[in-house]
Amino acid sequence: MRSPWYKKLSIVFGPRPPLNWLLLCIVSVVVLIALLESSSSIAFNSVTSTAKSDTYRKLKEQAVSDYQELRSVSTGASKIQEVVLCGKDRENYVPCYNVTANLLAGFKDGEEFDRHCEVSRDRQHCLVRSPKDYKIPLNWPTGRDVIWSGNVKLSKDQFLSSGTRTKRLKLVEENQIAFHSDDETDDIKDYSHLIADMIGLASDTDFNQAGVHNVLDIGCGFGSFESHLLSLNSMAVCVAPYELMGSQVQLALERGLPAIIGNFISRQLPFPSLSYDMVHCAQCGIVWDQKDGLFLMEVDRMLKPGGYFVLTSQISRQYGTSTNPKKGSISTSIEEFSQKICWNLLAEQEETFIWQKTTDDSCYTSRKSNILLCKGGDVQSYYQPLSHCISGKNSKRWNPIQNRSSGVNPEDFFEDSEFWRSSLRNYWSLLSPLIFSDHPKRPGDEDPLPPYNMVRNVMDMNAHFGGLNAALLEAWKSVWVMNVVPVGAQNTLPLILDRGFAGVWHDWCEPFPTYPRTYDLLHANGLLSHIASEGCSMIDLLFEMDRILRPEGWIVLSDKLGPIEKARMLATQIRWEARVIDLQNGSDQRLLVCQKPFVRK
Ligand SMILES: *[C@@H]1O[C@H](CO)[C@@H](O)[C@H](O)[C@H]1NC(C)=O
Ligand SMILES: *[C@@H]1O[C@H](CO)[C@@H](O)[C@H](O)[C@H]1NC(C)=O
Ligand SMILES: *[C@@H]1O[C@H](CO)[C@@H](O)[C@H](O)[C@H]1NC(C)=O
Numbered sequence: 001m002r003s004p005w006y007k008k009l010s011i012v013f014g015p016r017p018p019l020n021w022l023l024l025c026i027v028s029v030v031v032l033i034a035l036l037e038s039s040s041s042i043a044f045n046s047v048t049s050t051a052k053s054d055t056y057r058k059l060k061e062q063a064v065s066d067y068q069e070l071r072s073v074s075t076g077a078s079k080i081q082e083v084v085l086c087g088k089d090r091e092n093y094v095p096c097y098n099v100t101a102n103l104l105a106g107f108k109d110g111e112e113f114d115r116h117c118e119v120s121r122d123r124q125h126c127l128v129r130s131p132k133d134y135k136i137p138l139n140w141p142t143g144r145d146v147i148w149s150g151n152v153k154l155s156k157d158q159f160l161s162s163g164t165r166t167k168r169l170k171l172v173e174e175n176q177i178a179f180h181s182d183d184e185t186d187d188i189k190d191y192s193h194l195i196a197d198m199i200g201l202a203s204d205t206d207f208n209q210a211g212v213h214n215v216l217d218i219g220c221g222f223g224s225f226e227s228h229l230l231s232l233n234s235m236a237v238c239v240a241p242y243e244l245m246g247s248q249v250q251l252a253l254e255r256g257l258p259a260i261i262g263n264f265i266s267r268q269l270p271f272p273s274l275s276y277d278m279v280h281c282a283q284c285g286i287v288w289d290q291k292d293g294l295f296l297m298e299v300d301r302m303l304k305p306g307g308y309f310v311l312t313s314q315i316s317r318q319y320g321t322s323t324n325p326k327k328g329s330i331s332t333s334i335e336e337f338s339q340k341i342c343w344n345l346l347a348e349q350e351e352t353f354i355w356q357k358t359t360d361d362s363c364y365t366s367r368k369s370n371i372l373l374c375k376g377g378d379v380q381s382y383y384q385p386l387s388h389c390i391s392g393k394n395s396k397r398w399n400p401i402q403n404r405s406s407g408v409n410p411e412d413f414f415e416d417s418e419f420w421r422s423s424l425r426n427y428w429s430l431l432s433p434l435i436f437s438d439h440p441k442r443p444g445d446e447d448p449l450p451p452y453n454m455v456r457n458v459m460d461m462n463a464h465f466g467g468l469n470a471a472l473l474e475a476w477k478s479v480w481v482m483n484v485v486p487v488g489a490q491n492t493l494p495l496i497l498d499r500g501f502a503g504v505w506h507d508w509c510e511p512f513p514t515y516p517r518t519y520d521l522l523h524a525n526g527l528l529s530h531i532a533s534e535g536c537s538m539i540d541l542l543f544e545m546d547r548i549l550r551p552e553g554w555i556v557l558s559d560k561l562g563p564i565e566k567a568r569m570l571a572t573q574i575r576w577e578a579r580v581i582d583l584q585n586g587s588d589q590r591l592l593v594c595q596k597p598f599v600r601k
Contacts, residue, residue: 083574086126092153092250093128093547094261095120095511097242113241114265115383117510125539127574128516128547133175136552136598140256140456140478144227145180147254151517152177155245179222179255188228191282195310198347198354208233211401213500216276216302219284220259223252230257230480237502239269240284242513253518256456258480258502261513264295267383270505273391274304275497277401282312293337294386297371300341301391306359306400309343312352340369341390359400361393382487382505397494413465413495420467421474454520455479455554461524461545462486463503466496468523482519484512486527488534509536517550524556528563538563542570546596555594564590 086093098120102112105119133150137143189204196204212234217226220238229236238259240248252259262269264286279299281288288296288311299309338345342358358364364373374389456479460468463483472479483503485493496503506512508531522545531541545555555576557567564580571578576594583589 084126085129088129090126090128091131092244092247092515094242094513094515095544096513097261110265113263114267115242115261115263115513125543127543130517130551134517134551135175136454137254137256137456137550139454143456144255144257146176146178147251149175149177152250152254153245153247179224185224185228188224191225191312192228192232194349194352195354198349198352199308199356200346205232211306211404212277212308213401213404214276214497214502215278215280216271218264218279218281218286220248220252220257221282222248223255223257223259225280225282226252226257226259227255234278235480235500235502239263247515250515250518253457253515256480258457258482259514260482260504261515264298264386266386268298268381268386269302270382271302271503272491272494272497272505273301273381274395274397275494276302276307277304278308278310279303280310282310283314289333289337292388293334293341293371294388296334296337297341297388297390298386300343300357301387303357304401305357305361305393305398306402307357308346309355309357310352311354314351340367340371342367359402361398364390364392382507397498413467416465416467417470420471423468423471454552457519458482458521458523459484459519459548461508461522462489462527462530463492463496464490464525465492466499466501466503468525469496469501470499479521484508486530486534489530508541509534511544512548514548516547517553519548519553520550521554521556522549523558525558528557528559528567532563538566539570542567542574546574546576549596551596551598553596555592555596557592557594558589559592561588561590564592567592 096115096117096119097113099112101119102114102116105116107114107116107119131150131153133148135148135150137148137151138146192204196202196206199210201207201210207229215226215229215234215236217229217236217238219240220226223238226236226238236258238249238252238257239262240259241263242261243249249259249261279302286295296309303309335345338355342360342363343355344358346354346356348354372389373392374387374394376394455477458468458472458479459482460466461484463469463481463485466481466483469481469483472481480502483493483496483501484506485491485496485503487505487507491505493503493505508527527541528538531538549555555571557564559567568578568580571592571594576596578592578594581591581593583591
């Protein structure tokens with residue numbers, strides 16, 4: 001049995017035992033602490049020089065204030081009622097993607113599969129429960145190759161040996177699925193080498209050097225190609241539609257690979273223009289030449305100049321006329337269209353075609369085409385309707401990927417980097433000894449309890465410049481971070497992507513497009529204040545965080561005292577283990593560190 005570090009103190013936040021018992025408990029905890037060495041597992045302020053008596057006094061004060069807080073909760077001072085667990089039908093619930101409800105609301109022609117938050121907006125606050133046989137994912141990197149079959153919702157035929165290689169699953173033991181068969185790895189490596197060869201590189205290990213830092217993988221299969229790209233130090237993010245069963249996004253995230261629900265139907269993806277160096281689609285199910293090339297224009301929007309669109313498709317062969325099939329040749333309509341938007345067909349081999357977006361902006365004025373250039377420059381386009389125009393060189397960020405040196409200006413976020421470096425030292429150490437086995441142990445530290453490397457999928461819900469991500473990488477943590485830039489906050493997302501990180505825009509008044517239990521750690525600095533200024537509900541936000549966090553996952557909120565106190569009350573109600581930490585630097589900034597329990601009684 002694991003006993004989390006904070007249990008020693010925050011046992012008082014369990015599901016409401018009698019008050020007398022609690023008081024006794026608090027007192028005995030305080031006494032116990034005084035007796036113990038002031039060991040680091042309870043030294044929230046990592047100021048090791050703090051005198052023992054000082055620590056004792058602070059802890060005692062904290063215990064008293066916790067007790068008062070608890071009393072006010074139990075005497076009904078709080079507004080929300082006893083929270084309930086959702087029904088079994090919501091185990092894999094993703095709000096905004098209820099197809100039945102969308103159809104009822106009148107969406108059709110494929111738009112019922114689109115994201116419609118206004119339709120499934122329900123005020124029922126219930127906690128999404130885990131499937132009966134849910135298990136904590138295996139640690140990275142083991143968890144990349146073996147997952148628990150009870151954690152993902154799969155259809156039976158996905159296990160059969162029929163189907164394409166990338167779509168086949170291997171059930172190794174009755175409750176585990178393995179992805180890493182040697183056959184598959186060889187296939188993926190060959191494929192990756194083929195792409196490298198086609199864009200003129202000696203090897204796929206040169207992708208990064210050739211400017212391929214950010215890759216958008218549309219329809220990620222089960223993430224094998226993505227996983228390979230990550231091993232080559234390119235940041236690959238998978239985007240795939242919501243699926244009721246056998247979701248590619250759910251599987252990728254379960255394997256610790258970046259993924260998000262999104263589709264090509266009627267809206268733009270929540271990424272800025274000019275954000276990807278490569279967009280990849282291998283039998284991703286999108287018919288690219290329908291809707292007058294609208295989907296290709298969306299790819300063009302996201303691609304950087306000099307970036308690649310890689311399309312691998314068996315279907316493409318059939319586009320030639322059936323009496324005169326052009327062997328190995330893509331649909332003439334896609335071919336013609338790509339010229340109109342200034343893409344060059346670089347190479348074609350077997351079923352793979354690679355286009356390159358032009359690096360020569362004069363192409364846009366000289367081309368003969370009825371496709372218009374968009375008006376207006378860099379706008380934050382959050383789920384806007386797909387655009388019938390292309391942006392051309394209409395941006396300050398129009399900088400060929402092969403010429404990236406002038407891309408990110410470190411001075412833009414110098415202060416932010418400094419802040420995060422010191423934050424990491426100051427408060428990340430609260431969690432590090434326990435969740436990262438590689439953290440240097442301070443004298444007197446307890447050994448971290450196994451299992452190690454319990455955190456892989458991290459979400460920074462209000463990422464600013466991506467400073468947390470950078471600090472984690474600098475400290476060599478084997479995590480990836482979904483950097484979320486809230487709509488209405490300073491639009492730093494282009495900069496985050498230019499740093500080679502993963503990121504999306506999101507409106508935190510709405511649910512996040514991911515499956516339940518897909519993140520190990522949620523971090524948010526200043527988000528509570530932000531959503532209050534946007535007029536959204538903190539209760540909605542915390543329930544949503546509970547949904548997307550896996551059992552035993554961590555939450556770190558940093559904000560002003562007021563919002564933190566309110567969040568702590570709510571956290572207690574939804575039965576997170578919660579603790580407020582005073583950074584003791586004289587500001588009213590506080591941390592709220594929580595853990596979602598495995599089982600709620
Ligand atoms: C989806 O919408 C339908 C119709 O409004 C509703 O009956 C059903 O409960 C919803 N499903 C979920 C999982 O919320
Ligand atoms: C790369 O940048 C340099 C300096 O800004 C510029 O002179 C050169 O033309 C650029 N190359 C390309 C391919 O855009
Ligand atoms: C105290 O720390 C917080 C968070 O690390 C920071 O935002 C704040 O500026 C600091 N205040 C002072 C007075 O140093």
